[in-house]
Amino acid sequence: MVTQASVLQQLAAIAGPEHAGPPQAEEYAVDGLPPSAVVRPGSYEQAAEVLRYANSERLAVIPRGAGTLMALGNVPRAYDIALCLSRLDEIVEHEPADLTVTCQAGISLGRLREHLAAAGQMAPLDPTLPAQATAGGVLAANAYGPYRLAYGTARDFTIGMRVATADGRITRAGGRVVKNVAGYDLCKLYIGSLGTLGVILEATFKVRPRPREEGELAFALPGAADACGVAAEAERRGLSVAAAQVLNPAAAQALGLSAGAAIVLVLNLAGTPAAVARSAREIAALAAERGGRAATSPPQAGAQHPPEADPPPAGAGAPTGDSRAVVGWLSVLPSRVPEAMAAIEASAADARTSAYPTAGVLRVRCTTGDGGETLRRLREAAREAGGRLVIESCAPALKRDLDVFGDPPAAFELMRRVKQQFDPNGILSPGRYVGRL
Amino acid sequence: MARRNLIRELQSACGKKWVLHAPEDLLVYEYDGTIERGMPEAVVLPDSAEQVAAAVRIARRHGVAVTARGAGTGLSGGAIPCDGGVVIATPRLNRILELDPENRRAVVEPGVVNLDISVAAAAYGLYYAPDPSSQKACTIGGNVAENAGGPHCLRYGATTNHILGLEIVTADGEIVQAGGETGEAPGYDLTGVLVGSEGTLAIITKAVVRLLPRPESIITLLAIFDEVNQASRAVSAIIAAGIVPAALEMMDKYTMQAVEAAVHAGYPPDAGAVLLIEVEGLAEETAEESRAVQEVCRDLGARELRIGLSPEDRERLWAGRKGALGALGRLAPSYYILDGVVPRTRLPAVLDGVYAACERYGFRVANVFHAGDGNLHPNVLFDERVPGATERVLDLGGEIMRLCVDAGGSITGEHGVGYEKRNYMSWIFSEDDMEVMARLKAAFGAEERLNPGKVFPTSKGCGEVSSRMRAAIARAGPDAYI
Ligand SMILES: Cc1cc2nc3c(=O)[nH]c(=O)nc-3n(C[C@H](O)[C@H](O)[C@H](O)COP(=O)(O)OP(=O)(O)OC[C@H]3O[C@@H](n4cnc5c(N)ncnc54)[C@H](O)[C@@H]3O)c2cc1C
Numbered sequence: 040m041v042t043q044a045s046v047l048q049q050l051a052a053i054a055g056p057e058h059a060g061p062p063q064a065e066e067y068a069v070d071g072l073p074p075s076a077v078v079r080p081g082s083y084e085q086a087a088e089v090l091r092y093a094n095s096e097r098l099a100v101i102p103r104g105a106g107t108l109m110a111l112g113n114v115p116r117a118y119d120i121a122l123c124l125s126r127l128d129e130i131v132e133h134e135p136a137d138l139t140v141t142c143q144a145g146i147s148l149g150r151l152r153e154h155l156a157a158a159g160q161m162a163p164l165d166p167t168l169p170a171q172a173t174a175g176g177v178l179a180a181n182a183y184g185p186y187r188l189a190y191g192t193a194r195d196f197t198i199g200m201r202v203a204t205a206d207g208r209i210t211r212a213g214g215r216v217v218k219n220v221a222g223y224d225l226c227k228l229y230i231g232s233l234g235t236l237g238v239i240l241e242a243t244f245k246v247r248p249r250p251r252e253e254g255e256l257a258f259a260l261p262g263a264a265d266a267c268g269v270a271a272e273a274e275r276r277g278l279s280v281a282a283a284q285v286l287n288p289a290a291a292q293a294l295g296l297s298a299g300a301a302i303v304l305v306l307n308l309a310g311t312p313a314a315v316a317r318s319a320r321e322i323a324a325l326a327a328e329r330g331g332r333a334a335t336s337p338p339q340a341g342a343q344h345p346p347e348a349d350p351p352p353a354g355a356g357a358p359t360g361d362s363r364a365v366v367g368w369l370s371v372l373p374s375r376v377p378e379a380m381a382a383i384e385a386s387a388a389d390a391r392t393s394a395y396p397t398a399g400v401l402r403v404r405c406t407t408g409d410g411g412e413t414l415r416r417l418r419e420a421a422r423e424a425g426g427r428l429v430i431e432s433c434a435p436a437l438k439r440d441l442d443v444f445g446d447p448p449a450a451f452e453l454m455r456r457v458k459q460q461f462d463p464n465g466i467l468s469p470g471r472y473v474g475r476l
Numbered sequence: 477m478a479r480r481n482l483i484r485e486l487q488s489a490c491g492k493k494w495v496l497h498a499p500e501d502l503l504v505y506e507y508d509g510t511i512e513r514g515m516p517e518a519v520v521l522p523d524s525a526e527q528v529a530a531a532v533r534i535a536r537r538h539g540v541a542v543t544a545r546g547a548g549t550g551l552s553g554g555a556i557p558c559d560g561g562v563v564i565a566t567p568r569l570n571r572i573l574e575l576d577p578e579n580r581r582a583v584v585e586p587g588v589v590n591l592d593i594s595v596a597a598a599a600y601g602l603y604y605a606p607d608p609s610s611q612k613a614c615t616i617g618g619n620v621a622e623n624a625g626g627p628h629c630l631r632y633g634a635t636t637n638h639i640l641g642l643e644i645v646t647a648d649g650e651i652v653q654a655g656g657e658t659g660e661a662p663g664y665d666l667t668g669v670l671v672g673s674e675g676t677l678a679i680i681t682k683a684v685v686r687l688l689p690r691p692e693s694i695i696t697l698l699a700i701f702d703e704v705n706q707a708s709r710a711v712s713a714i715i716a717a718g719i720v721p722a723a724l725e726m727m728d729k730y731t732m733q734a735v736e737a738a739v740h741a742g743y744p745p746d747a748g749a750v751l752l753i754e755v756e757g758l759a760e761e762t763a764e765e766s767r768a769v770q771e772v773c774r775d776l777g778a779r780e781l782r783i784g785l786s787p788e789d790r791e792r793l794w795a796g797r798k799g800a801l802g803a804l805g806r807l808a809p810s811y812y813i814l815d816g817v818v819p820r821t822r823l824p825a826v827l828d829g830v831y832a833a834c835e836r837y838g839f840r841v842a843n844v845f846h847a848g849d850g851n852l853h854p855n856v857l858f859d860e861r862v863p864g865a866t867e868r869v870l871d872l873g874g875e876i877m878r879l880c881v882d883a884g885g886s887i888t889g890e891h892g893v894g895y896e897k898r899n900y901m902s903w904i905f906s907e908d909d910m911e912v913m914a915r916l917k918a919a920f921g922a923e924e925r926l927n928p929g930k931v932f933p934t935s936k937g938c939g940e941v942s943s944r945m946r947a948a949i950a951r952a953g954p955d956a957y958i
Contacts, residue, residue, distance in 0.1 A: 136716035137819045137850075159718060194668055195637050208908040216817045218634065218849040218889040220623045220672050221897075222905055222931065223913045227636075227668025236664075237912075248718030271578075275601070275689045277758055313760035370660035374578045399579070399659050429662050444662040449653040453646070453919065454664045460915040473663045 041096050043075045046119065050078040053088045058126070067121045069101055069471075070114045070435035074121040081126045083201065083209050083240045090238065091207030093120055093466050101468050102234040104145055104173025108166065108180040110366075110432030112233050113443050116470030122238060124175055130154050131241060132215070139198065139215060141243040144175025160246045163190030165282075175239040181231030185282035185395050188274070189309065190247070193230050199243035200226050205236075205462040215243050228457070234468040235476055236461040250281070250309035256319060257334040258326040259301035263287075263377035265329040266304035267396040271373070272325055274397050278318035279310030283396055287380055290391035290404075296334050303334050363406040365414060365433040371426035373399040379424035386416035403428075411437055418445065447474040479517055482538045486520050486562070489530035494521040494568070505563050508550040509813070510896055516543070516557040523568045525643060525651050525681035532679065533649035535562040541928045542647075544675040546587065546618030549610045551813055552894025554622065554674050558929035564679060566617050572596050573682070580687045581640060583656075586617025586680045590624075593685060602687040605632040608890070609798075617680050623672030625890035627723040630848040631756065632688070634890065636671040643682035644670065647922040656684035669916060674892050675927040677920040691756040694722070695766045696784040698793045699751045699773040700744060704728050704843075707749035708823040710776040711847045714753070715820055717772055719765055722756040724848025728827075730807075731800050731842040731855075738803035741796030744780070751847065752797050754790075800844045801855075808840070808857035812869045816880035817889035820850040829879045830854050837872045851889035852880065874900065893931045901933050 043061070050059035058079040062068070067077055080086040093100045099117035103109060104124055124145035131141040135158040142151055148162075149170035155161050166172045166182035176182075178200075183192045190196065199213035202225075212225035229239055260266045266285040273280050284305045286296065291303035306322060308315045323333070371379045376394045379401055383390050387405035394401040407413040414430070414437065421428040430443040448454070451474050458476045461467075470476075479497075486495045496502060496519040507513040517540060522528045535542045541561035548555050557563050566587030574583040577600035582593055590611040594603040607626035608614055614624065620642065625634040632638075641656015654666040670677055701707040707726055714724065727735070727750050732743045743750065751773065755765040770781055784790035804811050818826045827843065834841040834856060845853040854876055858865045877887045877900050887893065887900045901910060910932060917923060 134819065134821060136712050136821045138715060138720075139819070191633075191637065194665060195633060202912075204908070204912060208911075210909045210912050211905065212909070212912075214886050214904065216819055216850060216885050216889075218625060218629070218817050218846070218851050219886040220625075220634075220890055221886050221888050221893055222901060222910070223669050223677075223916055224623070224636065224672050225669065225912065225916070227665045227671075228916070230665060230668075232664055247720070277689060277692050279758065279761075310758075311761050311764050313764065314758045317758065317760055368660075370658040372576075372579045372658055397580075426658055427662065448661055448663045450655075450663065450666050453652060453654075453666060456919040456921075457664055457666075457916065460919040461912070 041098065046076050046098065049092055050076055050089065050120070053092065054078050054080050054085050062121065066106060069109055069118055070438060072115055072118050074101070074118045076119065077121040077123060079123045079126050083127070083203065086122065086124070086127070086238060086240060087203045087207040087209050089120065089122055090203050090205060094206045094464055097464055098466060099469050100466055101471070102175070102179070102238045104176030105147060105171040107168040107172045108176050108182055111180050111443070112468070112471035113475050114435060114438050114470065115468065116475070124173065124240070127240060133158070135160060138246050139217065139243055140246050141199070141215060141241060142174055143241050144239045145173050148172050148174065148177065155246055156249065159249050161249050162244045162246050163196060164193065165190070174242055178230050178239055178242055179232065179234050185284045185307070187395065187398055188283050189281040194227055196245040197226050197230060197242055198245055200229060200239055201241035202229055202237040202239055205464065205467050209240065213243070217245050233472050235458060235472040236467065238467070252310060252312040252315040254308040254315055254319060256306045256308065256322055257296055258304045258331040259299070259334045260304055260326065260329055260331040261301065263302050263380045263394070265331065266302045267373070267376050269304055269322065269325045269329060269331070270306070270396040273306070273318070273322050276321065278321055279308045279314045280306050280318065281309035282307040285376065285380070285394040285396050287384060287390070287392040289389060290393050291334070293391055304331070362434045363408055364404060365407055366402070366404045366431045367417065367428050368400060368402045368431060369421040369424070369426040369428045371399050371401070371424045373397055375399070375424050376401065379421070379426060382420035382424050383417060386420040387413050407433070407437070411440060414441070442473070442475060444473040478538065482534065482540065482562070483518050485534045486518055486531055489534060490520050490522050490527045494523070495519070496521070505545065505548075505565065506556070508548045508553060508555045510551060510553040510556070510894070512553045512556055512895055514556045514558045515560060516563040517560050519563040519565055521565050521568050525645060528564055528679055528681050529645045529649045529651050531562060531564055532645055532647065536647070536649060536925060541925055542679070543927045544617065544621070544679045546615030547589070547613045549614045550618060550622060550894065551815065551891040552888065553896045554892050554894040554927070554930060555618070556895055558895060566615060569681065577602060577687070581684055582687060583682060583684050584616055585682060586615060586620070588616050590614050590616060590619055597687050601690050603690055604638065604685055605688050606635045606638055616683050616685065620671050620680050620683055621673065621675045622890065622892040625846065625851065627725055627846060628754070630724055630846065631720055631722040636668065638686045639667060639671050639683055640686055641684040642667050642670055642680055644678035645681055646678050646920060647925045651681065674894060674931050676930055677917060677922050677926065679926070693759040693762040694754060694756050694790065695762045696790040696793045697753040697766060697769055698782040699753065699778040700747050700780040701749045701751070701778055702747065703777070704749040704827060705824050706777045707751050708827055708847065710751060710773050710778070711823055712820050713772045713776060714769055715848065717768060719768055721753050721765070721769065721848060723752070723754040724846075725752040725797055726750070726843070726845055726847035727752070727797060727800060728843040730840060731804065731844045732796070734803040734807050734842060735796045735800050738806060739795055739799040741799070743796065747779070752793060797844070804842050804855055804857065809859045809861065810857070812856045812858065812873060814852070814854045814856065814873050814876055815888050815891040816852045816877055816885060818850045818852065818880050818883040818885035820848075822883040822885070823847065823850055826852065826879050826883050830876055833872060833875045833879065837868060839869065839872060846889070849889065850885065878903070895930055898929070898931055899933050901931070
């Protein structure tokens, strides 16, 4: 019989008594469910040992970084151990001239940013709460923001990882060089797997030089199609747009970009000063052609929203304390973004929607006072626009009755077999993933 | 008898005409661009995913392996049927099914030739970015399987960054959709692991690819250096200066001499190396970046800089680079193309090591490669008719891979592990690392049924070693380059 006392004793033996104990605060609860124990390993080996122990005793482990993205996922089937990676927070290697950085999973993006900025570089990770979020957590949740337009998502710039397997082995995927096709690209599998296949201990990223000039433009436009049209044309011309967001009136208002009943297009520019200046001019002309007017002051020199510096302006995805709030995203073909925006508004009157137009991703925040009714309507709206609504956060009570990821995808059977192979005892974040894997 | 039944069943699934089994018909399916070869029992040329699935099920019932094959330009022995069995070749699956300029994507069958996508998309000002030097011949299926790169992957990324979804046939003969309906889908990124899986997890029957708008401005620069070391230091310096060109390629002295003799690119006979640098983007950006690149090159001792602005001038600057492989063919009866990666800062040291190793073995080597991402391609010149030469070249290849690994790099940047490098895998991955990969293979139910003997270490050998590289290289077309 495994008792809480024996778990605590074992974890204390692994990580030291000051780094293992019962949960002190609410914050370790996942969807209201508290763990029996919290452990903060101080080395990869300790993390692996925790897993070996948990695997042999069939204890459910949920890894966590800073906890900023813990709302994502289905209600866990079981939760014994919170495996906190916050002590694994070092830069392992950074050779600026190679444009690569290797860091431990528990490092905050704030610290990573500072470190890279000193060398005039950046890693384009762009989650909602960038300062606190940890590298490992952002990878596990595959969190991204509007800067994916220019820099892609984690799968595009993560080149290597160290991962502890469910049975407590420390393994490597990828490497530290920017081009590498040796073996299966398991990094892709771990990104977005929400701690259900392994525990990310370390990651290597391609980094970039920071842009020399940045700026932000915002326009009020008559409709979403106009806003998407401006963004698409700017991208077609290769203008220096790093991020684009199309905000519905409610989202615009929430950001203080009050523009009456209009749609607002926010564009972040990055590049050389001459290219940014020209881009700003051409975009203003494009917007004017479609009946747009500036919704804020014209671009200023100097950094505004480099991806990891500030919360992205839309804020539609930020977790929230309001128990009636729902945050979700859906992905549709870019050409169907305006249609999807309209369908969302029709199903949730107070929805704040921000779309990344050329990626076809929409993020939604609304409130539900009606049980799951609004959610159901939103899901239907997403389906009609050819997408699938993923709920990033909502009240645990609502979650119990649904799969936050929506209907299982076409390849679900393969995914189930992957999970079965990687975690045969089902100890890693059980029940939290797609189809409750 | 068993073989006759196998063939008969394949014929009834795919049509008699599309199943090859006579020895003389099988001959061309024995090898790819590498040194090894292996003879299949039969080759099927299916016309649909359903036929692929049927062929896989038939092979499965007969307990024989299946190896997918695109154009056979692979340089790691990936398409060689090591265990015999059935080869599924994709020349008939060559349709561009959908071209959607508004959403900048295309849905293509696996046998579509890489360049044909860009040709079809050109009408909309779009193109498919990954550009392996064999792009006039190699197929998207082969590119996806190898996660193929190319000169412009420095800026735009390799195949993996441009595949939005796949349709696959599993080892059980089932057709499965892995992503691709929209840009982002919940669930494990199966598309991501299928890219680069070298035909060992599933057979690709459709790919959704991303298309990019053509850049407004392109400037090509050629920088000539006295010493190879200056050139490789310039590569690091350009990257360190925060410039990421679209392409940054290097050719060393031996390559240049060969090129000069063949295509008269105008390289000075005593030069040590050239860099070919391409910057792309808005006119404002390319002007500035090209100035900055020139400055770095001059600082590092470039003795001459040539600039190409018009398409014709740019093409002229590329001519030597593109003609290199053909030119090398004049220098020796055979050459062995290697593929390794090192951190960019280690390029100068590793290149020195490559020259030293080749000298020790007594082989001439010509380096022509994707320097910007530290992706080396030493081409070792040799004569396969000299007894023992092939074996010694392979040993030398191993030593060069060792140099890359010791520098913190990898045993392959774009050509894949295939058959050729499977026993080097343990130099960069532990038993545990590979065991996890084996689990993925098990999840796909692929085990030894799809492309056996590839990627992972085994002592088992393919049929025999011969030197057929030239045939495969000829297949890549007269103007393929490396
Ligand atoms: C002159 C020359 C230059 C080259 N330059 C480059 C370069 O710049 N960059 C680069 O990356 N490579 C280069 N290559 C290597 C080669 O062209 C690439 O690896 C290419 O992707 C192979 O495509 P293919 O259609 O010829 O595939 P094949 O050689 O036929 O097969 C390669 C692998 O793909 C698998 N495969 C093929 N089709 C499928 C399918 N439908 N489903 C699943 N698996 C499949 C095969 O089983 C095999 O493992 C070059 C080769 C030559 C000869």
